[in-house]
Amino acid sequence: MxxxxxxxxxxxxxxxxxxxxxxxxxxxxxxxxxxxxxxxxxxxxxxxxxxxxDLKIRPGYATYDSYIQRQLNKTLNPKLRKIWTTRDWDRKIQVFSKFFNELKNRKLLLESSKVLCIGARMGQEVEALKRVGVSDSVGMDLVPYPPLVVKGDFHNQPFDDANFDLEFSNVFDHALFPEKFVSEIERTLKPGGVCVLHVALSRRADKYSANDLYSVEPLKKLFKRSELIHTRTVDGFGLDTEVVFRKKR
The missing domain is CATH 1.20.5 (Single alpha-helices involved in coiled-coils or other helix-helix interfaces)
Structure with a gap:
């Protein structure tokens, strides 16, 4: 045991x-x-x-004034301004005329339309509109270029509400505040008015850009008072996509 x-x-x-x-x-x-x-x-x-x-804001702007100054550095560059008014002048007018004629064919642009070109620099877009029969048009940029371009900041347009039938821009990538850029377009567009943007999706824009866009989806979210009409591929001075919105009535 x-x-x-x-x-x-x-x-x-x-x-x-x-x-x-x-x-x-x-x-x-x-x-x-x-x-x-x-x-x-x-x-x-x-x-x-x-x-x-799919929409990224680039870093490096300590203040809004520093952002504006960087944009002015490009717009006021004497070498670039000479190119824009000589070598590039006719070439850009021809390309813009083609774009605007296509908009006319789709009944998105009429000869009676009142048009704003955002970020127009020297006003080639405005001159192209006049050549396709749209006389009531004006450009807007940080630096005026009379009589084609008036002074204005696309984050705070100097125009009344519901003022334009169509707004065109190929400088969305320069917007530091894309939501403000779009809200100002929607504010100054008439009900039923059209916004045409040329943007780059397949490549990155230049060093003066403030944002990078990788798809159309962010634009659809930003245009809160508009509906997407169509998108298509274009060849517009490094920009590859046309996006068209119509403001809801």
């Missing part, structure tokens, strides 16, 4: 160790399971939010 009692003690000790080991292991497994579930949730959330990264 004595020998039997002695041999049973190690067996009882092992059983206790196994029992306590299981008790300790269960909470650890539950913790790890919960952690993995949390990680999966975070990963899913991060993936779904990537759709909002």
């Amino acid at each position: 004595k020998d039997m009692n002695v041999s049973s003690k190690p067996s009882m000790t092992i059983s206790k160790c196994i029992f306590f080991g299981i008790l300790i292991t269960i909470p650890i497994l539950l913790f790890l399971s919960h952690k993995n579930s949390s990680s999966a949730i975070v990963t899913t959330t991060t993936t779904s939010s990537n759709s909002d990264t």
Whole structure:
């Protein structure tokens, strides 16, 4: 009997160790399971939010004034201004005339339309409009170029509400505040008015750009008071996509 009692003690000790080991292991497994579930949730959330990264604002502007000054550095560059008014003048007018004639053929632009060209620099767009029969048109840029272009900031247009039938721009990439850029277009467009944007989706814009656009989806979200009419591929001085919205009546 004595020998039997002695041999049973190690067996009882092992059983206790196994029992306590299981008790300790269960909470650890539950913790790890919960952690993995949390990680999966975070990963899913991060993936779904990537759709909002199709419009990225470039860093490097400490103040709005520094942003404006950088834009002015390009617009006032004497070498560029000479190119815009000589070598590029007729070529750009021909290309813009083609674009505007296509808009006329689709009945989006009429000869009676009142048109604003945003970021028009030297006014080639305005001259092109006049050549296709749309005489009531004006350009807007930080630096005026009379009589084709008046002074204005596209983040805060100097025009009344519901003033234009059509607004055209190929400088969306220069907007530091895209939502303000779009809201000003929608403010100054008449109900039923059309906005035509030329943007770059397949390549990055120049060093003076303030944002990078990777799809049309951010534009659809920004135009809260308008509906998308169509998109198409174009070849417009480095810009590859035409996006057209109509302001709801």
